[in-house]
Amino acid sequence: MVANQITKSHFPLAVHFANPEQQVEAGKLGMWLFLATEILLFGGLFVAYAIFHHLHPELFKAAHRFLDVKLGAINTVVLLFSSLTVVLAIHAAQKNKTHLIVLNLVITLVCAGTFLVIKYFEYTHKFHAGLLPGYFFTNATVPSPDQAHVFFGIYFMMTGLHGLHVVIGMIVLLWLLVRALKGQFGEQYYLPLELGGLYWHLVDVIWIFLFPLLYLIR
Amino acid sequence: MVANHLEEEESYLTSKKGIASWLFTLDHKRIGIMYLASIMFFFLVGGLFAILLRVELWTAGDTIVKAKQYNQLFTLHGAIMVFLVIIPGIPASLGNFVLPLQLGAKDVAFPRLNLMSYYIYVIGAIVALSSLLVGAVDTGWTFYTPYSITTDGGVVVMVMAAFILGFSSILTGVNFISTVHKLRAPGMTWFRMPLFIWGIYATAIIQIMATPVLAITLLLLVIERVVKVGIFDPQLGGDPVLFQHFFWFYSHPAVYIMILPGMAVISELITTFSQKRIFGYKPIAYSSIAIAIISFLVWGHHMFVSGQSELVGMIFSALTFLVAIPSGVKMFNWAATMYQGSVSLATPMLWAMGFFLLFAIGGLTGCFLGTLSVDVHLHDTYFVVAHFHYVMVGGTFMAFMGGIFYWWPKITGKMYNEKMGVWSVILVVLGFNLTFFVQFIMGAQGMPRRYYHYLDQFQIYHQISTVGSFLLGFGFLFSIITLLVSLKYGKKAPPNPWHAATFEWTETASPPIEHNFHHQPISTKGPYEYDQIA
Ligand SMILES: [Cu+2]
Numbered sequence: 001m002v003a004n005q006i007t008k009s010h011f012p013l014a015v016h017f018a019n020p021e022q023q024v025e026a027g028k029l030g031m032w033l034f035l036a037t038e039i040l041l042f043g044g045l046f047v048a049y050a051i052f053h054h055l056h057p058e059l060f061k062a063a064h065r066f067l068d069v070k071l072g073a074i075n076t077v078v079l080l081f082s083s084l085t086v087v088l089a090i091h092a093a094q095k096n097k098t099h100l101i102v103l104n105l106v107i108t109l110v111c112a113g114t115f116l117v118i119k120y121f122e123y124t125h126k127f128h129a130g131l132l133p134g135y136f137f138t139n140a141t142v143p144s145p146d147q148a149h150v151f152f153g154i155y156f157m158m159t160g161l162h163g164l165h166v167v168i169g170m171i172v173l174l175w176l177l178v179r180a181l182k183g184q185f186g187e188q189y190y191l192p193l194e195l196g197g198l199y200w201h202l203v204d205v206i207w208i209f210l211f212p213l214l215y216l217i218r
Numbered sequence: 219m220v221a222n223h224l225e226e227e228e229s230y231l232t233s234k235k236g237i238a239s240w241l242f243t244l245d246h247k248r249i250g251i252m253y254l255a256s257i258m259f260f261f262l263v264g265g266l267f268a269i270l271l272r273v274e275l276w277t278a279g280d281t282i283v284k285a286k287q288y289n290q291l292f293t294l295h296g297a298i299m300v301f302l303v304i305i306p307g308i309p310a311s312l313g314n315f316v317l318p319l320q321l322g323a324k325d326v327a328f329p330r331l332n333l334m335s336y337y338i339y340v341i342g343a344i345v346a347l348s349s350l351l352v353g354a355v356d357t358g359w360t361f362y363t364p365y366s367i368t369t370d371g372g373v374v375v376m377v378m379a380a381f382i383l384g385f386s387s388i389l390t391g392v393n394f395i396s397t398v399h400k401l402r403a404p405g406m407t408w409f410r411m412p413l414f415i416w417g418i419y420a421t422a423i424i425q426i427m428a429t430p431v432l433a434i435t436l437l438l439l440v441i442e443r444v445v446k447v448g449i450f451d452p453q454l455g456g457d458p459v460l461f462q463h464f465f466w467f468y469s470h471p472a473v474y475i476m477i478l479p480g481m482a483v484i485s486e487l488i489t490t491f492s493q494k495r496i497f498g499y500k501p502i503a504y505s506s507i508a509i510a511i512i513s514f515l516v517w518g519h520h521m522f523v524s525g526q527s528e529l530v531g532m533i534f535s536a537l538t539f540l541v542a543i544p545s546g547v548k549m550f551n552w553a554a555t556m557y558q559g560s561v562s563l564a565t566p567m568l569w570a571m572g573f574f575l576l577f578a579i580g581g582l583t584g585c586f587l588g589t590l591s592v593d594v595h596l597h598d599t600y601f602v603v604a605h606f607h608y609v610m611v612g613g614t615f616m617a618f619m620g621g622i623f624y625w626w627p628k629i630t631g632k633m634y635n636e637k638m639g640v641w642s643v644i645l646v647v648l649g650f651n652l653t654f655f656v657q658f659i660m661g662a663q664g665m666p667r668r669y670y671h672y673l674d675q676f677q678i679y680h681q682i683s684t685v686g687s688f689l690l691g692f693g694f695l696f697s698i699i700t701l702l703v704s705l706k707y708g709k710k711a712p713p714n715p716w717h718a719a720t721f722e723w724t725e726t727a728s729p730p731i732e733h734n735f736h737h738q739p740i741s742t743k744g745p746y747e748y749d750q751i752a
Contacts, residue, residue: 014329016327017401022401026327026328026400026401029327029396030328030331030393037392041430043434044431047464135445136446149448150449150456153449156447157441161437
């Protein structure tokens with residue numbers, strides 16, 4: 001444990017980098033490129049959304065009323081707040097306050113968990129009501145039920161893929177938490193926190209697009 | 219002086235021993251070799267399927283297999299060759315080995331990510347082959363809906379394999395772009411980089427911009443098949459043509475993921491073996507980027523007869539012709555480089571000459587197919603098959619082989635037998651033309667692709683093509699044997715056998731030490747100043 005105290009703010013420079021600055025810049029560039037690919041991945045779904053919305057505008061308007069705007073709004077707030085706590089964790093690292101890094105990461109993780117729990121309740125409600133994609137759609141109260149499944153297909157694919165990203169984000173946060181507890185982050189070295197934070201912001205930003213597109217049509 | 223000093227330390231091949239030192243290596247050179255071996259293995263597997271296809275086409279109707287197996291064979295051939303061989307191909311193997319060396323770097327930016335992308339590739343390959351256990355796929359490598367959501371067999375498994383392989387491709391792209399931006403040697407400005415790096419860089423841009431779209435498309439296809447979500451399935455209100463749009467939005471740029479690295483290799487070969495500074499460095503560099511950009515605007519030329527509007531067809535047709543401009547810029551600059559150079563026809567240069575011939579034919583027939591009215595007649599015929607193979611095998615694969623023969627002394631420290639090398643090229647070029655040139659003729663006469671049966675009038679063409687495919691297969695086997703024989707009997711390679719001017723030749727031994735260079739190389743001039751080599 002004493003060793004950890006000593007190496008606390010030590011920068012683990014990899015052999016193939018000339019200096020810490022180069023390593024930090026390369027790491028950030030790599031992360032931004034990866035985030036670009038994530039946006040393009042969701043981009044395919046946004047295009048599909050646009051096309052089917054264009055084909056069935058009335059249907060989208062009618063079907064979206066079956067989503068719970070209140071729960072969606074709460075989740076939006078929860079995720080926005082968690083983006084703030086990730087930033088606070090990085091600030092804590094810059095000031096060498098390990099306990100604050102840990103606290104902020106824990107709060108972020110709790111927010112992520114809350115998001116998933118709320119999503120779970122939303123999903124189970126839809127399962128019971130038969131508001132499901134394509135073939136499994138059984139709800140008769142939706143207007144034009146023979147086509148409404150298209151909306152729910154898109155809803156489940158977009159929120160499902162996003163949910164998967166929340167889970168991956170939680171794994172990343174957990175890994176950061178373990179490293180923070182070992183005292184590996186400090187003013188000299190907090191690159192992984194920054195990279196993990198960038199990823200978490202992406203998860204947040206995508207939800208900020210999903211929420212109005214799915215829950216607040218017109 | 220440099221050479222003697224470099225002898226002292228052990229090379230990357232011998233510095234660490236044991237199988238684990240390979241499986242868990244973070245050395246870009248070893249990872250490059252593991253990729254090369256895997257890619258060559260799958261090339262032989264895919265090639266075996268190709269030979270079986272050609273044998274089946276020796277006679278009309280059943281020759282060795284039934285119609286259904288024929289469909290499975292061409293699907294396997296296509297999927298393996300595209301996703302496991304040509305897309306990773308040059309970037310993952312030669313790119314991994316050469317890129318950091320040419321930049322004067324000790325490794326790629328993210329060595330662990332590099333190893334991870336190799337294992338993702340391996341997992342993808344295993345998943346692809348395991349589709350055979352569920353039932354071989356018969357959709358063709360394009361997985362067109364609605365057939366791919368109704369046919370039996372392991373479509374889901376094969377599509378997931380392509381999805382996983384896409385991830386490997388994305389991670390390689392991210393790694394290379396970061397490396398080029400952040401790990402260039404002191405003094406190496408963008409316009410002092412070897413053109414190989416420009417080509418690999420442009421490829422990496424396409425890899426990260428196009429592959430995610432393929433990923434989501436394949437994911438949607440899997441979901442469509444498993445839970446019938448109604449995106450592509452017309453019976454559930456979906457749009458099957460949307461799949462084609464999504465698929466080609468990736469797969470047309472993917473064609474440039476395949477050909478740009480080939481062009482990148484050719485730039486190195488032409489200038490080194492002409493011993494003359496490359497003509498038009500900047501146009502060649504920019505044309506790689508131009509091809510990368512235009513490649514995203516032409517996907518509709520695959521869908522001229524899929525019910526898209528005439529106007530859209532005309533626009534895509536016109537945009538397609540734009541690709542010919544940067545490709546032509548490269549061809550003419552290479553030709554101008556050779557003009558009045560001291561050209562030596564060593565094996566790598568002969569591969570480059572083969573590329574020149576075959577890629578010219580492949581590229582120009584691409585213009586035929588990009589012409590709206592002509593394509594209506596030629597689409598889905600053997601003309602397309604021939605065009606595609608001229609570009610992908612005649613272009614990319616010839617360049618790949620040229621690159622392997624060029625960097626082989628650096629990779630292994632051995633020189634291969636030059637005579638055998640020359641014969642490999644001759645066999646491949648002859649076999650290739652015999653196989654595919656007749657396919658232009660029968661395609662123009664109306665022989666449709668993907669049919670195991672044909673009219674009697676086409677038999678002579680099919681038989682010539684089959685004979686050619688045996689010669690071609692033998693040629694490739696002979697090239698691989700030439701290389702493998704050199705491992706045991708080859709002479710020791712000097713650090714710079716070709717009198718090349720880039721860092722991997724001038725600044726380190728053959729094979730290089732584990733961390734590439736004893737001293738950080740510093741760039742003080744362009745990459746092709748042959749009269750200034752010490
Ligand atoms: Cu195309």
